[in-house]
Amino acid sequence: NAGVTQTPKFQVLKTGQSMTLQCAQDMNHNSMYWYRQDPGMGLRLIYYSASEGTTDKGEVPNGYNVSRLNKREFSLRLESAAPSQTSVYFCASSEVRLAGGYYEQYFGPGTRLTVT
Amino acid sequence: SQQGEEDPQALSIQEGENATMNCSYKTSINNLQWYRQNSGRGLVHLILIRSNEREKHSGRLRVTLDTSKKSSSLLITASRAADTASYFCATVPPLVFGKGTRLSVIA
Numbered sequence: 001n002a003g004v005t006q007t008p009k010f011q012v013l014k015t016g017q018s019m020t021l022q023c024a025q026d027m028n029h030n031s032m033y034w035y036r037q038d039p040g041m042g043l044r045l046i047y048y049s050a051s052e053g054t055t056d057k058g059e060v061p062n063g064y065n066v067s068r069l070n071k072r073e074f075s076l077r078l079e080s081a082a083p084s085q086t087s088v089y090f091c092a093s094s095e096v097r098l099a100g101g102y103y104e105q106y107f108g109p110g111t112r113l114t115v116t
Numbered sequence: 117s118q119q120g121e122e123d124p125q126a127l128s129i130q131e132g133e134n135a136t137m138n139c140s141y142k143t144s145i146n147n148l149q150w151y152r153q154n155s156g157r158g159l160v161h162l163i164l165i166r167s168n169e170r171e172k173h174s175g176r177l178r179v180t181l182d183t184s185k186k187s188s189s190l191l192i193t194a195s196r197a198a199d200t201a202s203y204f205c206a207t208v209p210p211l212v213f214g215k216g217t218r219l220s221v222i223a
Contacts, residue, residue, distance in 0.1 A: 041215065042214055042215040042216055043213040044213075045211070105161060105211070109157060
């Protein structure tokens with residue numbers, strides 16, 4: 001099992017360009033998440049998908065859109081990249097949330113994005 | 117807004133010593149999770165403790181939870197150089213990560 005995979009690993013964009021970060025998991029998890037990690041800020045949730053067909057905003061959704069393509073895949077799109085979106089982006093997946101609790105999350109290796 | 121806050125921000129110890137890091141949070145939780153992140157890599161889940169549990173062990177890891185003080189601690193015993201990493205607590209609900217403790221274990 002590959003676990004959670006992300007592509008690309010590195011990306012440099014110019015301000016205003018668009019791109020899509022891809023994420024796939026092979027653990028049959030229902031829930032998937034996108035985070036960004038900035039130095040000294042920990043991880044901040046951008047969007048999540050509790051189950052196939054649903055998506056919800058997290059703490060920092062502005063400037064991003066997501067698509068839950070199927071149970072395996074969850075993509076993150078930057079429509080018009082800005083320097084403030086320079087960050088490391090992590091995708092994660094977990095079992096379905098139950099009664100307010102969460103199962104452990106499994107993380108991908110990350111995508112390092114630089115916007116100039 | 118961060119729910120969990122780790123303390124200290126950085127910790128440097130000798131190999132073989134124990135490492136203790138703490139996490140404080142603000143609101144009621146269902147469970148609290150600890151994760152490790154090696155430099156440049158994704159996070160790896162270490163241990164989950166539920167709100168009705170007070171202590172949990174996993175190998176060299178010991179986690180405690182005090183819901184009255186809204187705090188948790190992670191103890192790594194007999195540390196190794198390979199334990200060098202950042203450690204994050206995550207409180208649930210919602211699933212919010214703290215800023216992490218950077219642990220350096222010197223051989």
